[in-house]
């Protein structure tokens with residue numbers, strides 16, 4: 001199982017990152033995991049020239065080019081984000097926008113997510129669902145929500161970790177179902 005873990009918060013060891021790490025710990029030992037901290041990357045927002053429609057790829061030369069390869073490699077994509085102004089973090093939103101040229105290629109990859117916020121997180125969830133549906137990904141269970149403000153506050157929300165682990169377990173269940181042949185297996189680039 002090839003898992004791309006996309007961390008959206010600028011805090012590398014923040015609340016959402018801790019939740020996603022807990023989820024990753026529950027994956028089978030055989031899982032290959034690549035971690036990406038999008039806030040550390042140079043990812044410009046989509047410039048909307050539509051050049052990708054004629055070229056068939058995004059010509060913007062920044063860190064997204066490696067991330068396109070990571071997305072292609074992954075069978076499972078797990079997101080972590082802080083809720084910022086009710087939505088996903090700005091670096092994660094830029095990353096999402098830049099996947100526009102990939103329409104079709106993320107089909108049947110399994111998605112999951114965790115969100116950390118002080119209180120208001122609904123639009124973050126909508127954005128994550130919209131991203132996965134737009135790409136015809138398979139939403140592997142409901143995501144996990146954790147409540148906290150300062151870095152580390154999440155340690156006082158045991159349900160956040162419990163739900164994060166449940167999310168990962170459900171993703172594994174869905175992955176195994178797909179691999180069982182009862183449904184078509186997700187194929188990189190397919």
Ligand SMILES: Cc1cc2nc3c(=O)[nH]c(=O)nc-3n(C[C@H](O)[C@H](O)[C@H](O)COP(=O)(O)O)c2cc1C
Pocket residue numbers: 009010011013014015016017081082083084085086087116117118119120121147148149150151152
């Ligand atoms: C710019 C900014 C905007 C924020 N807006 C919200 C918000 O709309 N709703 C919310 O619940 N928390 C909001 N927060 C608080 C963070 O979501 C909260 O501190 C969270 O635990 C951070 O997760 P992290 O440690 O993974 O970064 C905001 C934080 C920042 C920095």
